[in-house]
Amino acid sequence: MLEKAVEDLELSRRNYEELFTNTSDAVWVHDMESNITLANKACEKLTGYPVPELIGKNVSQFLAPEALALFRQAKGRLLRGEAMEQRYEQQLNRKDGSKAIIHLATRLIVSDGKPQAFQNIARDITEERKLQDNLRFYLRECLRAQEEERKRLACELHDDTSQLVLLLSRHIDNIASEASNYLPQELRNEFEKLYELSQQAYDGIKRYAQALRPRILDDLGLVPALEWLAQEITKLAGIKVQVKTDTVPPLPPETQLVLFRIAQEALNNIHRHSEASEANITLEYQEDAVRMTISDNGKGFELPQQLSDFAAQGKLGLTGMAERIQLVGGEIEITSQIGKGTKIIVKAPTKLYNESNS
Structure with missing residues (x-):
């Protein structure tokens, strides 16, 4: 033994x-x-x-x-x-x-x-990390190119196309006014319809240009851009959206853009899927980080085990949010309960990684 x-x-x-x-x-x-x-x-x-x-x-x-x-x-x-x-x-x-x-x-x-x-x-894991960094770099470059193209298209729509439609609208209005005394009522009605349609086209082009790249974000910063976004969703969907914020420290343009795009995607999701009547956007500043919370009182949904499973479920917008915030060294947390709404919390450093280590 x-x-x-x-x-x-x-x-x-x-x-x-x-x-x-x-x-x-x-x-x-x-x-x-x-x-x-x-x-x-x-x-x-x-x-x-x-x-x-x-x-x-x-x-x-x-x-x-x-x-x-x-x-x-x-x-x-x-x-x-x-x-x-x-x-x-x-x-x-x-x-x-x-x-x-x-x-x-x-x-x-x-x-x-x-x-x-x-x-x-x-x-x-050195090589694995290098590969991750390379993939992150290429994704960042793709998103940067996408944003530049959006900015270019927004400028063309705002500066060229919308102005042409505005001129057309005024021209129709002038013709209708000058010919109102001798045109039959039916034709005058048609001119009024054309004028209304041209005004709708003008408003639509301006709205699309703003959605592509809101000038208010570049000119005035994140908070005014979020307030504009909240007003747009309220007008479009009737959802009451409130924006609450602390005193704003300077944020890198890349971080402001990422936070804006996440808020934009979140509010679009609330409009399309949540059946919510109210939503809130809150910005809080904690030492070297900014925290943005987007919540709604909608129907909620069942969360997968991990964020990467969102793509498999077809929730590409949520996957895109996670990818965007990671590019600026941030993190995302998503919570949702059936019948109790959804909350998205993103946290990002107030300085980009390469700035804080320069």
Whole structure:
């Protein structure tokens, strides 16, 4: 019986050693002072240091100050017995001076009821992050090109097409006025109809031009643009929309545009799908972030498990909101209950990432 237990223990030890040696993830153990006592072969590929050089080095040598603070925070939580997320993101300094982005999982090793060391498992996600950044860059460029085209079309509609229709409308009105004394009543009625149609066309072109790219956003900023948007939805759909806002700090044009487009899409969704009678847009400023909340008293809908499932359900507008806010380093939260309406909360930094790190 004892021999069988010893054999099982030896087999378990060999299996662990094989897994430790051959896994593609970097695995190391460091003592309570953060000095590395054990490392596998994958650590060489991750750090650029041969395993013998790694032994005895302090983990702080591989981490930037911000990353080191996060690492110490994780250790502290484990020592206090608090729950830890399975993996957290860290930036690691390689031997050649380059940076690696890793997903790191840390667990406390306890023996005889006392903390002895920490085991770390790191997965290199540098290339994955570069791919994500590239995709985000291309999406940002596509959206920028789309907005430029919208701006161009809006200018053409406002400056050229709408003016031609306005001239046509005035010309019809002048002809009708000058010929009113000798034209039959039927023709005068037709001229009045033509005039009304031309006025409707003029108003429609102006409305479409504003929807494509409201000049008020470029000229006066986000809050007046949101107030204009609320008035338009009220006129179009009869939905009472209120805009409440704190004192406005300066926001990058890209962030203002993203928040406006999200509000525009949200109000269009409320108009088309929610059967709501009221909606609210609230802007709040919290330290280095702006928070926009859009809520309604409509019929609500059933939320999927995760945001990415919106596209599969055909809710591309909600997917687009999430993509837009991520481009300016923000985040989105959507809550909805059947019969109790929907709430969309977006939060964005008041400075773009590249500005805050310049």
